[in-house]
Amino acid sequence: MTIIVLKTCFYSITFKAKNKEIG
Secondary structure (H helix, E strand, O other): OHHHHHHHHHHHHHHHHHHHHHO
């Protein structure tokens, strides 16, 4: 469960960063 949470947070941060770069 911890691994899933960490992955979710990591993907969320990465997605937001990429979204900012594109935007």
